[in-house]
Amino acid sequence: MTNATATDKHPGELADVPGWFPPLDQTLFTWFLDRQKKAGIKGDLLELGVYMGKSAILLGHHLQDGEQFTVCDLFEGDAPDEANKAESSKSYASLTQQAFERNYLSFHDSLPTVITGPSSLVDEKVAPDSCRFIHIDASHLYEHVYGDIGAAHDILLPEGVVVLDDFRSEHTPGVAVAAWEAVLNRGLRPICLSTQKLYATWGDPEPLQEELLEMLRQRSDVGLSLQEAAGHRLIRTRSRGMKPPPFPPSRHYVEPVATPAPAPQVAESRAAHPAGPAPSRARRLAKDLLPPVITRAVRRARAKRS
Structure with a gap:
């Protein structure tokens, strides 16, 4: 007892x-x-x-x-x-x-x-x-x-x-x-x-x-x-783990309020972030063809102008 x-x-x-x-x-x-x-x-x-x-x-x-x-x-x-x-x-x-x-x-x-x-x-x-x-x-x-x-x-x-x-x-x-x-x-x-x-x-x-x-x-x-x-x-x-038999609820019974399920976690991906504009074909070619020294000089000149 x-x-x-x-x-x-x-x-x-x-x-x-x-x-x-x-x-x-x-x-x-x-x-x-x-x-x-x-x-x-x-x-x-x-x-x-x-x-x-x-x-x-x-x-x-x-x-x-x-x-x-x-x-x-x-x-x-x-x-x-x-x-x-x-x-x-x-x-x-x-x-x-x-x-x-x-x-x-x-x-x-x-x-x-x-x-x-x-x-x-x-x-x-x-x-x-x-x-x-x-x-x-x-x-x-x-x-x-x-x-x-x-x-x-x-x-x-x-x-x-x-x-x-x-x-x-x-x-x-x-x-x-x-x-x-x-x-x-x-x-x-x-x-x-x-x-x-x-x-x-x-x-x-x-x-x-x-x-x-x-x-x-x-x-x-x-x-x-x-x-x-x-x-x-x-x-x-x-x-052996018995449950009580079904029995009618009382007149004061209140139905339990269901708890809303949490929103599922969505893994972030590249698609979730909008990509910047793709570089033009000419710019891609220039980047690939110019020697690294010239490329660095162009970057410094741009930085001085700004």
């Missing part, structure tokens, strides 16, 4: 929004959401922890008619405990609800439903078995992630997909413990792993994995490997 600097400017493109959302994960989000649409899977979307809205903006682009999108974040609110307060002060001091809403509305006509507060409020606000896609990127503390996974289990549809951020980062061991504990003891079944996120379901992952492998094997910009662990097939993916 690298630092993402907040900005007060309206973003012109998704890349202008601060946040940690690599091209590989943008590609995987897009693939899962598009596949759900093609398969006729309907359901709401949910994101826990939005930061400046980068992944939320992409999620909102995939809303279908009649679906709801809910986001939850502390923003400037009080954390539920001292550990969470310390984490928020260290990593998210620049986060404000105003900044999130400004960025989101640059790309969309209306805001999602916003829950301002800890993610523990979500299971009170979002109905069970209502969501097809959930992104968990809130607190990194074990107790909170454990609760977020439990809430996601109740809220997610049987064929839905849940994504856990920072499941393997060295500075977020609580997420790793909660994530793999859910795999081993709480019925969560991995679909694939990116460098940053774990994609999983409580349904059958095999059909998703087969289709995903078919797509990934056609790309040269993704590193791909398969492993087995504790009875689970793990698809590991990593970027």
Whole structure:
């Protein structure tokens, strides 16, 4: 994870929004959401922890008619405990609800439903078995992630997909413990792993994995490997210079002004300089025939007259 600097400017493109959302994960989000649409899977979307809205903006682009999108974040609110307060002060001091809403509305006509507060409020606000896609990127503390996974289990549809951020980062061991504990003891079944996120379901992952492998094997910009662990097939993916998928620009996008190309350098030649009048044939003959002594005398006489 690298630092993402907040900005007060309206973003012109998704890349202008601060946040940690690599091209590989943008590609995987897009693939899962598009596949759900093609398969006729309907359901709401949910994101826990939005930061400046980068992944939320992409999620909102995939809303279908009649679906709801809910986001939850502390923003400037009080954390539920001292550990969470310390984490928020260290990593998210620049986060404000105003900044999130400004960025989101640059790309969309209306805001999602916003829950301002800890993610523990979500299971009170979002109905069970209502969501097809959930992104968990809130607190990194074990107790909170454990609760977020439990809430996601109740809220997610049987064929839905849940994504856990920072499941393997060295500075977020609580997420790793909660994530793999859910795999081993709480019925969560991995679909694939990116460098940053774990994609999983409580349904059958095999059909998703087969289709995903078919797509990934056609790309040269993704590193791909398969492993087995504790009875689970793990698809590991990593970027090989991947570019983010196409995404519509914001309403504030300004087309870059093309810089005019410098004029080509033309080598000077004799033709570029007009030549003086050619000497007459008689003068050329006189110059060739007169002895050098006479020629020098003629030049001196001319110089005296002038």
